[in-house]
Amino acid sequence: MPTYAALIAYDGTEYHGFQRQVESQPTVQSTIEESLSRLAPQPVTLLGSGRTDSGVHAVGQVISFSLAWRHSSEDLHRALNANLPEDIAILQLKQVSSSFHPRFDAQRRAYEYTVYDGSIRHPLKRQFSWHVNRKLDEAKMNQAAKYLLGVHNFATFGQPPQGSNFVRELFMAEWTRSDCDLTFRIEANAFLYRMVRSIVGSLKLVGEGTWSTEEFVEAFKAQNRHECGTVAPPQGLCLVSVTYKTLNWSA
């Protein structure tokens, strides 16, 4: 049975997160598995590079699955997109080695978090950004974010999905502004549960002047979840890419 990897995008607004739940609430995984199972003689399960929370979006999530399929990958790609709802899309699909694992083989993940800091809420951006109704100082937030780079214990900012290893390596953590749209790009080998939203919520305290950079760094170094500032809401978050040594997507 051939194994496939797929690059997928989804609007997480209507889903209870990526990962299949014991209850029957719709998740991204269960929705794709149902579509796959309609194309196969038996139920199909898939693996993802990592879970995303309820309301979180993706344009670069990676999944894999094995499927008894006798036609081309292109045919499978088309059939799947025709079967999926409009808020999920398979962007690319290719056959891979059966040993490929989207989570364990991932070398780097990149997320983006969007804040809108106009004084009045923006109705067209409400499902894809966090509205903060006072101006944030991105220079201060960037100054604080620099302390996160490198190998650190991130216990202040999240829980490991499994085990008790809180150490992660951060490669990038940077805010850029375009008018009232602030985008935070963060890249790491892997992330703890709620880590990006916890970092964004804490940096927001720096940006609005509630915390100094020193207070942010103190909270970080405390390695204590209770020292986290606030947790930013899910709709501003988007998983933008996952990098593998053995898997490349076309540009």
Next chain:
Amino acid sequence: MPTYAALIAYDGTEYHGFQRQVESQPTVQSTIEESLSRLAPQPVTLLGSGRTDSGVHAVGQVISFSLAWRHSSEDLHRALNANLPEDIAILQLKQVSSSFHPRFDAQRRAYEYTVYDGSIRHPLKRQFSWHVNRKLDEAKMNQAAKYLLGVHNFATFGQPPQGSNFVRELFMAEWTRSDCDLTFRIEANAFLYRMVRSIVGSLKLVGEGTWSTEEFVEAFKAQNRHECGTVAPPQGLCLVSVTYKTLNWSA
């Protein structure tokens, strides 16, 4: 009773257009009127610069209304936004002359229409763009769009909201591309009903090669609604600004 003008934005996805309907289906107008009426001793009706269709968005719609309000404009602005659902926002509000009419006093309207021409649909853009799954040639579309500039009879592209005058003056009609996102900006003194979506649908035929520029111009000059190409779907359309001689908003 003081008269107010307001600059408003809305995500049209959940509304049956801007204009109040005889039936009880929610429209942008009826939703704002209900919020206003909660702040006033009697029901309030409002005027808009023009109606937008079901599913069409706005970031620059202008409305006016009279209201018995004893506090400041700032207080009214805050109270209204607190009363409105998340998909409608009052961006700015000011007191104006009781003679102000958002439709008759408007000198110019600007719309933007967004097309996404990636080969696979983009789930995060589906409520704000038209997905066309083959590459459009924006240079060709711009060449054809130039013929629309100036004073013309636009009967091919729409119906007047009232009366039988099909003549409008177009000041701008131009496509720009950023990766797979094509934005069409169009400005006129006023628009016919369905005019922007009809022009976009017809220019799309040029962009994909179904129509030559000459065929587009022939259809336009026929002044016949049956010669229109296709009508683009509503979700790509956004009313971005309305210009008045007597009313200016802060930048």
